[in-house]
Amino acid sequence: MKHSFGDCLFKWGCLFCAAMALLLLFGFFAQLTAGSAEAWRRFGFGFLVSSAWDPVAGKFGALPAVTGTLLTTAIALIAALPLAFAAAMYLTDAPRPIALVLGHAVDLLAAIPSVIYGMWGLFVLVPLMQDHVQPFLVERLGLCGLPFVNRDFNGFGIFTAGIILAVMILPYICAVMRDVFVMTPPVLRESAFGVGCTRWEVARDIVLGYGMRGVMGGVFIGLGRALGETMAVLFVIGNVMKMPDGIFSGSTTIAATLANNFPEADGLQKSALFALGLILLCMSFGIQSLSQYCLRADAVRRGSR
Amino acid sequence: MAIKAKAENLNFFYGGHQALFDNNLEVEANRITAVIGPSGCGKSTHLRIYNRIFELYRDQRAEGRLMIDGVNVLDSGVDVLELRRKVGMIFQKPTPFPMSVFDNVAYPLKLHYKLKGGELNDRVEAALRGASLWEEVRDKLKSGGLALSGGQQQRLCIARAIAAEPEILLMDEPTSAIDPVATLKIEELMLELKSRFTIVIVTHNMQQAARISDFTAFFYKGRIIESGPTGTIFTAPSNPKTEEYITGRFG
Ligand SMILES: Nc1ncnc2c1ncn2[C@@H]1O[C@H](COP(=O)(O)OP(=O)(O)OP(=O)(O)O)[C@@H](O)[C@H]1O
Ligand SMILES: [Mg+2]
Numbered sequence: 001m002k003h004s005f006g007d008c009l010f011k012w013g014c015l016f017c018a019a020m021a022l023l024l025l026f027g028f029f030a031q032l033t034a035g036s037a038e039a040w041r042r043f044g045f046g047f048l049v050s051s052a053w054d055p056v057a058g059k060f061g062a063l064p065a066v067t068g069t070l071l072t073t074a075i076a077l078i079a080a081l082p083l084a085f086a087a088a089m090y091l092t093d094a095p096r097p098i099a100l101v102l103g104h105a106v107d108l109l110a111a112i113p114s115v116i117y118g119m120w121g122l123f124v125l126v127p128l129m130q131d132h133v134q135p136f137l138v139e140r141l142g143l144c145g146l147p148f149v150n151r152d153f154n155g156f157g158i159f160t161a162g163i164i165l166a167v168m169i170l171p172y173i174c175a176v177m178r179d180v181f182v183m184t185p186p187v188l189r190e191s192a193f194g195v196g197c198t199r200w201e202v203a204r205d206i207v208l209g210y211g212m213r214g215v216m217g218g219v220f221i222g223l224g225r226a227l228g229e230t231m232a233v234l235f236v237i238g239n240v241m242k243m244p245d246g247i248f249s250g251s252t253t254i255a256a257t258l259a260n261n262f263p264e265a266d267g268l269q270k271s272a273l274f275a276l277g278l279i280l281l282c283m284s285f286g287i288q289s290l291s292q293y294c295l296r297a298d299a300v301r302r303g304s305r
Numbered sequence: 306m307a308i309k310a311k312a313e314n315l316n317f318f319y320g321g322h323q324a325l326f327d328n329n330l331e332v333e334a335n336r337i338t339a340v341i342g343p344s345g346c347g348k349s350t351h352l353r354i355y356n357r358i359f360e361l362y363r364d365q366r367a368e369g370r371l372m373i374d375g376v377n378v379l380d381s382g383v384d385v386l387e388l389r390r391k392v393g394m395i396f397q398k399p400t401p402f403p404m405s406v407f408d409n410v411a412y413p414l415k416l417h418y419k420l421k422g423g424e425l426n427d428r429v430e431a432a433l434r435g436a437s438l439w440e441e442v443r444d445k446l447k448s449g450g451l452a453l454s455g456g457q458q459q460r461l462c463i464a465r466a467i468a469a470e471p472e473i474l475l476m477d478e479p480t481s482a483i484d485p486v487a488t489l490k491i492e493e494l495m496l497e498l499k500s501r502f503t504i505v506i507v508t509h510n511m512q513q514a515a516r517i518s519d520f521t522a523f524f525y526k527g528r529i530i531e532s533g534p535t536g537t538i539f540t541a542p543s544n545p546k547t548e549e550y551i552t553g554r555f556g
Contacts, residue, residue, distance in 0.1 A: 095363065190358055191400040191462070195413045195469060196389040205412070209403035 032281060035274030042268065047275060053241040055265075060272035062279060064243050068158060068251035069280070071148075072233065073226040075162025075247065080170045080222060087170075088177035089203050103178070110171040118235035121164045126236055129163075130155030134248055150246030156238035159247045164232050169222035176218025180211035180298065214298035220291030224284050230255035254280040309334040309473060309503040310355065315369040317350050317359075317527075324350045326527045328369070332473075332520075337495060337504045339514035339535065342524030343550065348507045351524065352475045355505070356392040357385055373473070390417050393466030397478040399458035401450030402465075406442050409450045409461055413469040428468060436464035437494050456487025463494065467502070474498065476506040480513070492517050511551060515539050523547045 039047060039060065050061025087106060091099050134153045138144045144151055184207050192206040208215065238250020239260055252260070254276050265273055310332040317325035325347045332338050340348045350359075357378065359365040370377045378388055390413070402409050410429045414420045420428060433439040438460040445452065450461055459479060466474060476495075480488040495504055495517055508514050514521055515535060522532035523544075531538060531547045542548045549555055 185400075187396050187398060188400050188402075190361065191394065191396055192402065193361060194356060194358055194389055194394040195465065196386045196416060198386065201416065205404070206402055212403070 032274055032278040036271055036278050038271040039275040051243045055269050058268050062276055064241055065252050065254045065257045065276055069253040071158045072161045072165055072253055076165035076169055076226045079166035080173055084170050084173035084177055087174045088181055091178050092181040106171050106174050114231040117164055117168055117232040121236040125160055126155035129160050148246045150248050152248045156236055156250050157248050158244055158251045161233045161237045165226045165229055169225045172225055173218045173222040177215055180214030181207050184210050213294045217291045217295035220287050224287045227284050228255055230259050234259055307334040311372040313370040318366045320364040324527050328529050330522055330529055330532055334503050335499055336519040337499050337517055338520045339518035340507045340522050341514050346524040347527040348524050349477050352477055355475055356389050356394055390469045391471055392473045393471035395462055395476040395479045398482055399462050401458050401461055405447050406450055407446040410464050410468050417469055432464040432468035435467050436460045438464055456483045459483055473503045478507050
């Protein structure tokens with residue numbers, strides 16, 4: 001029975017490989033939890049709301065890094081969403097050759113290594129922000145009255161990082177949106193045009209409404225990417241371990257803090273970094289689950305129609 | 306009788322493929338005109354010219370003239386959005402929009418008449434009553450359009466179409482995806498609606514055409530072989546092809 005022995009081996013081999021994913025997942029959680037145990041014991045949940053980061057005094061808090069992460073991600077999303085929506089709309093409806101070329105170009109954006117984005121950010125975006133964009137936003141548009149807006153034009157900081165992240169997550173969101181929009185039943189579009197809608201009205205009220213859950217899935221995928229992005233952010237965020245004064249301040253994100261501090265960290269600081277890692281993992285995990293849920297809900301609904 | 310719409314030498318092309326040849330047809334106001342013919346003969350294609358919905362696709366093209374109230378609607382100067390308000394369309398499969406029952410009907414009202422508040426509510430109710438749907442959905446106005454049954458969804462689409470106060474209703478096999486009881490309801494509804502609208506309906510159901518239509522046009526291979534009062538077409542067709550089709554010998 002050589003034959004069935006081979007079969008058996010194959011089956012168990014496959015099972016093992018598939019189970020690896022689960023094992024790794026547990027492994028990560030376990031290791032981060034164990035590594036951060038000391039920090040949690042010392043600071044408790046105060047760790048989440050403390051903005052101290054003082055290796056000498058042995059005081060650590062997650063708030064600056066979490067704030068930086070959330071703010072950069074929010075800016076990235078606000079900037080990327082309308083662009084991705086417009087691009088996806090155009091791509092679903094464009095003449096074939098144009099759609100093909102532009103579609104590939106968008107997909108290729110996703111293939112650019114993040115360190116390249118970082119370099120571009122440092123050498124192009126930062127000076128541009130410092131000399132033109134930030135003065136324009138603050139002085140010309142008078143945005144400095146708003147909360148979170150400070151006059152601090154050195155080009156580095158949350159805003160710049162958010163813009164880079166926006167460019168980086170754009171192709172992901174756009175690709176998902178395009179796939180969702182293409183699935184709109186032609187007869188639904190036709191009946192919307194049939195009541196006298198313009199293209200914009202069809203896009204906003206019908207295509208988006210019909211694909212809402214899929215679009216949300218795409219948004220969460222983009223969010224997940226932005227949350228964990230390290231390299232590109234590291235170049236332009238300024239790496240300041242304190243609460244930012246506003247979106248033009250230098251700041252840090254969880255991922256950037258980890259990359260910056262692990263090499264020379266030990267003891268309590270190392271444990272605090274593990275705790276940050278655990279927070280990031282939980283955030284990404286939650287976002288990823290949400291995106292999976294949305295995309296699956298979308299698929300189920302299409303299947304049942 | 307007043308002529309509402311008149312096709313004059315209409316030809317239609319899907320890219321290089323010609324689907325309609327020299328269609329000539331007069332559609333009388335406040336009457337039901339049935340369009341019959343075997344599958345693939347161009348019935349839907351003909352209807353899709355009236356509201357210029359074919360223009361959504363780059364390779365589709367119509368030639369000839371389509372007069373509605375004496376204006377050739379294929380002229381480039383015609384306001385397409387206004388044309389589509391004037392010419393409503395119902396499809397074979399119900400197409401509720403991804404919004405609530407109320408919003409489905411309110412949507413064209415907001416679009417064309419910028420209505421809101423009490424006036425909007427009244428017009429929505431009137432349209433739903435006009436589509437004999439009000440009693441069934443008055444408690445479900447907030448729930449999604451997809452939560453209704455197929456027949457209800459189709460009447461919701463009719464309500465949506467008549468809410469915009471169109472003058473012509475195009476119906477492309479509106480009852481072929483719906484059960485017999487719901488079909489009867491929609492047929493009764495059409496008989497009521499013809500006092501307010503001009504109706505053109507595509508149907509594969511000869512009994513249906515005979516029951517509800519005043520005029521009938523028989524399409525065959527992209528041409529209109531015969532058209533006239535329904536009574537004449539069904540009892541004394543002048544073309545042998547028409548007779549063959551009506552008696553069910555092909556198609
Ligand atoms: N999108 C399209 N591209 C190319 N050819 C098409 C397209 N739609 C229809 N045709 C062709 O045009 C002709 C007429 O089609 P049409 O849909 O108008 O027929 P129909 O009478 O409505 O048929 P049915 O009763 O099956 O609905 C057919 O030969 C069909 O193959
Ligand atoms: Mg058809």
